[in-house]
Amino acid sequence: MAESGAQPLRLRVQFTKEGNARYLSHSEYSRTLMIAARRAGLPVEYAGMKMSRMKVSLSPPLPIGITSESEFVDYNLVAYMPAAEAQQRLEQALTEGIRPVQCRLLGADARPVGKLIDTATFRVDLPAEAGSEGDWSGAVERFLEKNSVPYERVQPRRTRVVDLRQGVHTLIIEDRAAEGDGVRLGMTLDDGIAGTIKPWEVVEVLAGLAEVDRDVWERARVHRTGLFARRGEKLVSPMELGRTKSAAGRGARGGKY
Amino acid sequence: MNCDLNDISSGGLAERLAPLLLRVERPSRYTGGEWNAPLITEGGTTVVLAYPDVYEIGTSNLGLSILREVVNGMDGASAERTYSPWVDMESEMREAGMPLFSLETHRPVGDFDIFGITIPHELTYTNILNLIDLAGLPLLASDRDSGPLVVGGGCGTANPEPIAEYFDLLFLGDGEEAIVSLVETVARGKAEGWSRARTLDEASMLPGAYRPGDYQVSYEADGRLSGVARRDGAAGRPTKNLVDLDRWLYPRRPIVPFCEAVHDRLNVELFRGCTRGCRFCQAGMTYRPVRERTAGEVVKLVEELADATGHDEVSLCSLSSTDYSRIADVASQVAEICRHRQMIMSLPSLRMDSMSAELAARLDRGGRGGLTFAPEAATERLRNVINKPISESEMAEAIVCSVREGRRRIKLYFMIGLPTETDQDVEEIAGLVYRLRDAVRAEKLTPPSFNVSVSTFIPKAHTPFQWCAQADIETIRRKQQILKSSLRARSVNLSWHDSEMSTVEGMLARGDRRLGRLVEQVWSSGARFDSWTEHFDFDRWMDAARGLGIDPGFYLERERASDEVFPWDHLDFGLDKGFLRDEFERALEAGLTADCRQAECAGCGVCERLGTEPVLKGVAADG
Numbered sequence: 044m045a046e047s048g049a050q051p052l053r054l055r056v057q058f059t060k061e062g063n064a065r066y067l068s069h070s071e072y073s074r075t076l077m078i079a080a081r082r083a084g085l086p087v088e089y090a091g092m093k094m095s096r097m098k099v100s101l102s103p104p105l106p107i108g109i110t111s112e113s114e115f116v117d118y119n120l121v122a123y124m125p126a127a128e129a130q131q132r133l134e135q136a137l138t139e140g141i142r143p144v145q146c147r148l149l150g151a152d153a154r155p156v157g158k159l160i161d162t163a164t165f166r167v168d169l170p171a172e173a174g175s176e177g178d179w180s181g182a183v184e185r186f187l188e189k190n191s192v193p194y195e196r197v198q199p200r201r202t203r204v205v206d207l208r209q210g211v212h213t214l215i216i217e218d219r220a221a222e223g224d225g226v227r228l229g230m231t232l233d234d235g236i237a238g239t240i241k242p243w244e245v246v247e248v249l250a251g252l253a254e255v256d257r258d259v260w261e262r263a264r265v266h267r268t269g270l271f272a273r274r275g276e277k278l279v280s281p282m283e284l285g286r287t288k289s290a291a292g293r294g295a296r297g298g299k300y
Numbered sequence: 301m302n303c304d305l306n307d308i309s310s311g312g313l314a315e316r317l318a319p320l321l322l323r324v325e326r327p328s329r330y331t332g333g334e335w336n337a338p339l340i341t342e343g344g345t346t347v348v349l350a351y352p353d354v355y356e357i358g359t360s361n362l363g364l365s366i367l368r369e370v371v372n373g374m375d376g377a378s379a380e381r382t383y384s385p386w387v388d389m390e391s392e393m394r395e396a397g398m399p400l401f402s403l404e405t406h407r408p409v410g411d412f413d414i415f416g417i418t419i420p421h422e423l424t425y426t427n428i429l430n431l432i433d434l435a436g437l438p439l440l441a442s443d444r445d446s447g448p449l450v451v452g453g454g455c456g457t458a459n460p461e462p463i464a465e466y467f468d469l470l471f472l473g474d475g476e477e478a479i480v481s482l483v484e485t486v487a488r489g490k491a492e493g494w495s496r497a498r499t500l501d502e503a504s505m506l507p508g509a510y511r512p513g514d515y516q517v518s519y520e521a522d523g524r525l526s527g528v529a530r531r532d533g534a535a536g537r538p539t540k541n542l543v544d545l546d547r548w549l550y551p552r553r554p555i556v557p558f559c560e561a562v563h564d565r566l567n568v569e570l571f572r573g574c575t576r577g578c579r580f581c582q583a584g585m586t587y588r589p590v591r592e593r594t595a596g597e598v599v600k601l602v603e604e605l606a607d608a609t610g611h612d613e614v615s616l617c618s619l620s621s622t623d624y625s626r627i628a629d630v631a632s633q634v635a636e637i638c639r640h641r642q643m644i645m646s647l648p649s650l651r652m653d654s655m656s657a658e659l660a661a662r663l664d665r666g667g668r669g670g671l672t673f674a675p676e677a678a679t680e681r682l683r684n685v686i687n688k689p690i691s692e693s694e695m696a697e698a699i700v701c702s703v704r705e706g707r708r709r710i711k712l713y714f715m716i717g718l719p720t721e722t723d724q725d726v727e728e729i730a731g732l733v734y735r736l737r738d739a740v741r742a743e744k745l746t747p748p749s750f751n752v753s754v755s756t757f758i759p760k761a762h763t764p765f766q767w768c769a770q771a772d773i774e775t776i777r778r779k780q781q782i783l784k785s786s787l788r789a790r791s792v793n794l795s796w797h798d799s800e801m802s803t804v805e806g807m808l809a810r811g812d813r814r815l816g817r818l819v820e821q822v823w824s825s826g827a828r829f830d831s832w833t834e835h836f837d838f839d840r841w842m843d844a845a846r847g848l849g850i851d852p853g854f855y856l857e858r859e860r861a862s863d864e865v866f867p868w869d870h871l872d873f874g875l876d877k878g879f880l881r882d883e884f885e886r887a888l889e890a891g892l893t894a895d896c897r898q899a900e901c902a903g904c905g906v907c908e909r910l911g912t913e914p915v916l917k918g919v920a921a922d923g
Binding site for chain 2: 062066067068070071072074075078079081082089107108136138139140261262
């Protein structure tokens with residue numbers, strides 16, 4: 044597969060994670076994308092013989108159960124392959140729920156996508172029983188009025204309090220139009236190199252403010268609509284970034300949460 | 301709720317399953333939809349094939365993959381999969397009142413025509429009962445008058461007696477032909493409107509079929525079996541099926557799981573059966589004779605399956621891969637394919653006496669650096685007892701070759717509790733490991749790290765050691781202590797099997813139908829996943845045995861008389877009981893029996909009884 048003397052390149056692909064694929068853990072999803080590259084015959088670079096040594100960079104993990112139209116992977120390539128051909132091959136090599144949306148070739152010195160992304164946008168569709176738009180817009184207003192929203196994050200090894208408010212950049216009630224009866228929330232959250240706020244954490248706090256029971260709001264459907272690198276006030280897609288390391292902007296920082 | 305899980309029929313459970321998936325560990329175990337998962341779009345005769353353990357283990361099972369593709373290749377029939385739900389999922393399912401479902405269409409298992417369960421080993425018995433119960437079916441075959449036929453198969457049929465009464469039907473030997481005839485019989489029954497009992501009667505007449513309900517077991521006053529009587533009108537003695545591997549389909553679309561399975565690789569079967577004659581090995585006895593796949597077919601399969609899967613490792617599997625008649629040729633061609641495809645090749649079940657420098661060089665080139673060998677016993681005398689006569693110089697050569705090719709880790713399998721074993725034999729395990737290490741040093745090579753894995757010998761049905769007493773738990777613990785104190789080196793890592801687990805496994809391995817009550821009681825008290833150390837509860841087994849008045853010692857510690865009737869004697873795997881007894885007696889004198897591939901016929905009886913002979917297709921890979 045390797046072709047000596049080939050120009051090193053990086054192939055950035057935007058994938059979906061929908062349908063059954065939403066039940067894949069991050070490690071299962073990354074394994075799936077690596078197998079897809081092998082099945083597609085992409086000239087991928089390895090650091091050893093095993094697939095686990097494939098040189099890839101992935102966008103921040105998506106919690107199990109959340110769908111997405113915007114997951115990113117960088118594959119290091121050892122030979123040139125046109126982006127359109129790579130996309131077509133991946134399309135044929137993938138399984139249901141995961142689809143390559145767009146592909147782009149970058150120089151090998153481009154900053155890997157895993158070190159670019161710091162912001163995510165989510166759409167949350169609440170079930171109709173979760174209350175009216177009025178209940179939730181009140182909760183949203185109260186959330187945004189606060190300077191700090193302490194949240195106790197329970198993790199397998201430690202429990203700590205994080206400030207959700209710092210990581211919530213926008214929080215709005217969206218128009219759901221004809222797609223259902225329940226309320227639709229839109230949110231822009233810290234996600235990636237600067238630390239991560241999970242959409243369920245925000246929903247849980249809002250539900251508390253709107254006095255909605257857990258067994259109701261837990262049935263909400265959450266969808267990641269985009270992943271971005273923040274450049275000042277602007278959110279830039281990784282597909283528009285990554286020409287060289289210098290274009291990467293803010294770089295890696297310690298997580299806030 | 302919008303539901304993406306495949307749910308073709310109105311009876312599908314996908315909608316009810318979706319919320320459960322968000323509350324369990326690894327939901328992808330239950331979704332299906334992996335690469336190469338069969339797309340089931342129509343009904344016909346429906347089969348669901350189950351592995352009684354968690355998805356990551358079951359999905360690697362080659363036998364079920366073969367059967368699934370065989371059925372899915374038939375007109376008007378389909379085969380789906382199911383596995384034991386992990387404990388978290390089981391509790392969610394029971395709470396939600398959700399029955400066991402198939403992964404492809406998420407239909408209840410109880411709605412299928414055939415519910416096939418493979419029996420891999422004794423410690424899955426409680427999981428097997430759990431599968432039947434979760435499917436919503438009565439546990440005992442005699443209590444079932446509707447629902448799918450519960451059919452068993454796999455290597456556990458060598459002695460299925462402790463759980464025999466829970467199966468409507470069991471099939472002995474290779475399953476390919478059997479499942480086709482079974483599906484055809486059920487299809488005919490459906491077309492002609494047969495009752496379930498009539499279908500079962502017809503299916504019990506098929507070659508290889510064993511209907512436990514047709515047999516009545518009687519016992520002596522001292523607990524031993526006095527006989528197994530066949531019901532009038534029942535089919536003749538159940539005899540195992542054999543197929544010619546090249547004439548039967550090999551899975552062309554193996555499922556590639558999303559998660560890392562236990563065997564996360566492409567498996568190509570080189571051959572079935574082994575006539576080396578290791579006296580402890582049940583598979584070596586019950587899968588006879590050797591039936592090889594042609595070399596050209598093996599190479600073609602590797603190419604084809606590499607494309608179909610995307611796996612990065614290919615394993616040329618069998619009971620003893622280096623014994624394949626053209627192993628050097630095939631390994632060389634497969635190594636070449638691997639080189640072009642960024643894959644590695646592995647050979648499980650390596651024999652140290654057939655490990656050549658050339659083969660060592662081809663294996664897993666540049667790969668993960670580990671190789672596994674099984675000397676089984678540390679002294680030449682004891683290796684003769686088990687009929688695995690590998691000399692120490694052959695072992696040293698195999699290790700040196702492997703280390704020279706860059707291996708940094710060597711795993712060595714041993715057994716303790718073997719017949720005639722003394723404490724010195726156990727102490728010698730340390731001596732042998734040190735001598736192998738010194739042999740590497742003598743070649744001016746850095747010694748590898750040794751992982752020494754020591755299991756407890758369990759006498760199994762249809763082997764020459766079926767008459768033996770199993771070493772008691774105290775003896776095994778004492779011998780494990782001997783090992784612990786004698787094997788103390790930084791480069792040696794020692795591990796052993798849980799002696800309590802071996803006790804339960806040993807009891808069931810040569811158990812009779814009376815143990816069914818024990819399995820059922822242990823299952824109903826909550827036992828699941830008994831082969832998982834975190835779930836195995838020895839006290840639960842012993843308490844239940846006490847409660848039922850079952851003496852484990854009767855099954856474990858008793859050397860059987862030469863004329864004892866075994867609970868599995870009525871199941872014909874082609875082996876002559878006289879041959880097994882002669883082998884046992886020869887073992888006690890450390891006498892050897894040669895492999896019939898290299899020497900004259902040892903008289904095991906298989907070829908004569910089954911009208912077959914070893915199939916050694918040693919033709920060139922390119923021809």
